[in-house]
Amino acid sequence: MAPRFEHKSARDGICNVYGLATWKRIVEELNFEHESFSTLGRYEENLIEKIAECLTEVLREGSPETYMQFFGECFVKFFTTYGYDKILRVAGRHFRDFLHSIDQLHDSNRFSFPKMKSPLFHVTDEDENGAVLHYKSKRRGFQRYVIGQLKECATRFYNEEISVRIQDDISTNEYSHIIFRVEFNNSSARESSKRLQNVPTLPDVTSSTFFKVFPFCILIDPSMRIYHLGKSIKNLFSSNTLLSGRYLEDVFRLVRPDILLGWSKGQMKLIAHWNMVAFLCHPVLSTTEEMLSLGLYLHDLNFYDGTSEILIAGMQHARTLQVAIDKVTKLKDRIPFEHD
Incomplete structure (x- = not known):
């Protein structure tokens, strides 16, 4: 069981396109307790698929796959209506x-x-x-x-x-x-490739400067063994933990992107005269509690990205959201659901 926005967006889509009477028929066929969904409610994992199957039977046209695709479109429209589209609009120019x-x-x-x-x-x-x-x-x-x-x-x-x-x-x-x-x-894609090829030649920086700028850097040799770690990433381990010389996959697990971990993948920079690949990573943190449990502090984070700003802004947003959720939950306990 899990909270889902997909149910509410599917319900809204059915009402808007096929009419409220069609939705009421689905509510009756599937024995729903209420005609509306709560974004805070918990529902069956496969409920959206049941709705697609029922809609196929009610309309007597299309297929469950047709309406699953329709529900996917409804989900995006739902997010747009409620203002969640802003993050999608800044995802990129193309x-x-x-x-x-x-x-x-x-x-x-x-x-x-x-x-x-x-x-x-x-x-x-x-x-x-x-x-x-x-x-x-x-x-x-x-x-x-x-x-x-x-x-x-x-x-x-x-x-x-x-x-x-x-x-x-x-x-x-x-x-x-x-x-x-x-x-x-x-x-x-071709334009982006051209821009990457036309970068100016810059003077080399010392390894000392490099590791100051990238405190979460991992330096890997061609056999995928760890050669050196940035200071901040070392702080994640106890001082007596042997890291240099170990295979990268023995110490770390690649979560995103979901690809095989190999030489020159992802945010990798080949440093030819070192014959090494540098992985420029950053920690994914959600709360200060998580940060402290890892032994990290704001000054440990990268200088070149907004990890610390995002963390602080995210915590503020989470507190605001939690207050709103608490208010809705209290109202939900006091006011019975009404049929549309």
Whole structure:
């Protein structure tokens, strides 16, 4: 059982497109206690799929997959209506930027919804005609829902008409793993590549300066062994922990992006004259309690990014949200639900 925005957005979408009478019929068929959903309520994990199946039977047209995609579109519209679209609008100038930023967008919600288990997304290949997008989740049957979300985001925020097809399904018993081929005008990928090639040549910096700027840096040799760690990342371990010379995967686990950990992947910088790869990472923190439990302080964080500012702003937002939730919960206990 889990709290879901998807139920309320699906309900709103059905009422807006197919009418309130259709929704009332679904409520009756599925024996819902109320005609509305609470964003704070807890519902069955597969309830949205049951609604899609019931809608198919009530309308006598389409398929559950058709309406799962429709519900994905409704979810984006719901977020837009309630003002959550601002974070989506700043994801990037182009749709490809959005695809590359989906995981970051999910991470940004960890302050508001700390218990939310977000799916994983990452782009593996792209060309001028589109990109290959991997989707991985513990939940089953949501591939068409994701397609609806992608298409609605492309249209609404980037004025882009896209097509999405399932290129492969490599799901296991543990999780869904769907590979999408997303077709769209991706000429910006070539422009981005050109900009990266036309960077000026700058003088070398000393290793001392480098590790001051990147206190969470991990230096890795070609055999994927740890050669050196930045000061702040060392502070995460006890002083007698042997780290240098150990294989990276023996000490760390790659969570995002969901790819095989290998040489020159992700935020890696090849330093040719060292014959090393530097991984420029940063801690993902949600609360001061979590920060203190790791033995970290604000002055340990990177100079070059906004981790500390995001952490402080996120905690303030979380407190505001908690106050609002507490108020709604009290009202919920005092006022009975009414039918629409």
